[in-house]
Amino acid sequence: MTDLDARLLAAHEAGDRRALIDLYCEAAHHAQNDAASGFYLTHAYVFALEEGAPEATDLRRKLIAMGRETPL
Numbered sequence: 657m658t659d660l661d662a663r664l665l666a667a668h669e670a671g672d673r674r675a676l677i678d679l680y681c682e683a684a685h686h687a688q689n690d691a692a693s694g695f696y697l698t699h700a701y702v703f704a705l706e707e708g709a710p711e712a713t714d715l716r717r718k719l720i721a722m723g724r725e726t727p728l
Contacts, residue, residue: 660686673707676700681711694724701725 660683667675680700687693697718704712719725 673703674709676703677707677709677711681715690722694719694722697722698724 660679664676664679664683667679677700680696680703684693684696684700687696697715701712701715701719703709704715716725720727
């Protein structure tokens with residue numbers, strides 16, 4: 657298990673959405689391929705929506721650019 661995995665698990669256990677947004681963005685940044693990056697960004701986006709975080713807008717734009725979200 658990597659340090660990032662451990663931090664993600666701890667944030668999930670704590671219900672810390674703010675940390676989950678940041679950690680999933682970090683995971684997306686370090687992902688080995690577009691599929692993994694999209695997976696992590698989608699999770700970050702969902703937690704950002706749940707939290708009402710301002711990052712949701714930027715995350716959505718990234719997902720649209722990746723073809724993983726549809727524009728309105």
